[in-house]
Amino acid sequence: xxSPLPRGIWVPLVTPFTGxxxxxxxHAGLARLVAALREGGIAGFVVCGSTGEAATxxxxxxxxxxxxxxASAHGLPVVMGVGGVATxxxxxxxxxxxxxxxxxxxxxxxxxxxxxxxxxxxxxxxLADASPLPLLLYDVPGRTGVRIETATxxxxxxxxxxxxxxxxxxxxxxxxxxxxDGRLAVYCGDDHRIFASLCLGAAGAVAAxxxxxxxxxxxxxxxxxxxxxxxxxxxxxxxxxxxxAAFAEPNPAPLKAALAPVHGLSDVLRAPMTAAGELTRAxxxxxxxxxxxx
Numbered sequence: 001x002x003s004p005l006p007r008g009i010w011v012p013l014v015t016p017f018t019g020x021x022x023x024x025x026x027h028a029g030l031a032r033l034v035a036a037l038r039e040g041g042i043a044g045f046v047v048c049g050s051t052g053e054a055a056t057x058x059x060x061x062x063x064x065x066x067x068x069x070x071a072s073a074h075g076l077p078v079v080m081g082v083g084g085v086a087t088x089x090x091x092x093x094x095x096x097x098x099x100x101x102x103x104x105x106x107x108x109x110x111x112x113x114x115x116x117x118x119x120x121x122x123x124x125x126x127l128a129d130a131s132p133l134p135l136l137l138y139d140v141p142g143r144t145g146v147r148i149e150t151a152t153x154x155x156x157x158x159x160x161x162x163x164x165x166x167x168x169x170x171x172x173x174x175x176x177x178x179x180x181d182g183r184l185a186v187y188c189g190d191d192h193r194i195f196a197s198l199c200l201g202a203a204g205a206v207a208a209x210x211x212x213x214x215x216x217x218x219x220x221x222x223x224x225x226x227x228x229x230x231x232x233x234x235x236x237x238x239x240x241x242x243x244x245a246a247f248a249e250p251n252p253a254p255l256k257a258a259l260a261p262v263h264g265l266s267d268v269l270r271a272p273m274t275a276a277g278e279l280t281r282a283x284x285x286x287x288x289x290x291x292x293x294x
Contacts, residue, residue: 004134005104005164005185006077008043008204009217012051014252014259015065022270025061027068029265033211034072036263040214042076043204045069046106049081050143051208051252056270066100077103079136085110087123094131104134106166106206111144117152128161135161140168140189150177157183166206167197175200191243195236198224208255209246212262213239213291241287248280258284 016026016033034045047069048054048062057065069078080097082105084090094105107127109120128135137156139148147169148156154177156162164185167175170193178186179201188197188205197205198221210217216239223232246254253269253276260267267275276284 005079005136006043006204007185007221009041009210009214009221010044010046010079010187010204010206011037011042011210011214012046012049012081012206012208013037013069014208014211014256014265015048015052015054015057016256016265017268017270018266020268022056022266022268025057025065026265027064029263030065030068031072033259033263033265034069037211037214038072038074038076040210041218042210042214044077044079044103045073046079046081046206049106049138049206050140051255052081053252053270053273054081054083056273066097070101079104079106081106081108081138083108083111083138085113087126090123091127091130094127094133098132102133104136104163105131106136106138108138108140109144109146109148111146114146117149120146120148121152121155124156124162125159128156128159131161133161134163136187137162137165137184138168138189139165142168150174153178153184154181157181164203167202172196175202191246192240194243195220195224195232195240198232199229207243208251209239209243211255212242212246212258212288216291238291241290242284245280245283245287248283249276254280254284257281258288 016029018024018026047066080102082093141147166187166189168189185203188194188202191207191209194205220235256267257276
């Protein structure tokens with residue numbers, strides 16, 4: 001199956017804030033960030049995902065963030081993150097956000113309630129039936145508390161509007177099964193596994209660490225696609241320390257610490273999220289320094 005979402009490196013955008021308590025969205029800073037990233041060879045943007053602290057944004061803030069990104073993306077596709085517990089409420093979100101010119105939705109499994117696989121399948125089928133746009137399933141058990149098991153994923157792959165998955169399962173057998181089936185476009189969601197996933201045939205990645213040096217991440221995928229694996233491996237080895245340092249503390253704290261001096265953004269997160277500690281900042285700085293060497 002050919003996904004309507006482009007192959008490549010997608011950036012799940014942070015949401016910059018201003019004020020010591022992150023009271024207000026920094027729309028000017030967000031627009032600067034999008035403008036810089038769109039020149040980095042990326043495939044598109046994900047708005048209001050976990051990296052964007054979407055759970056702390058009210059609906060009006062989510063709308064304004066989406067509109068700022070759409071106005072700054074200059075034609076690059078934008079996917080909207082959507083999640084929740086109740087199927088009916090999530091379905092209403094999809095229909096609401098479908099009024100904007102989106103490429104699709106990134107939809108996570110219901111969190112907290114830990115439904116059975118039959119419930120997860122029914123949830124996504126109901127959403128896909130209602131959605132006018134493609135769905136990218138978000139399999140992130142570390143955040144939701146439930147896996148989208150392989151059999152469930154393969155059953156969902158038969159729906160024409162379920163086109164891919166952001167895979168954070170950490171399960172190589174599951175990944176291989178999805179790639180062997182071939183109906184879903186698989187985008188790696190664990191940054192430190194990007195190279196391995198691309199070599200196995202993933203369509204790309206949704207990579208928070210690609211906020212930093214996006215062109216180098218895109219170059220790794222280009223080299224893999226061209227079969228130049230030795231060059232791709234060498235390029236990836238320079239990026240790997242960054243992908244691990246960026247998740248040394250809960251995302252996006254390390255990332256915001258690194259972005260602040262580069263793009264003039266405030267290094268603040270909304271409670272209960274907290275800014276990165278000094279050890280993580282030092283680790284991020286070391287990783288970035290390594291990337292700056294010839």
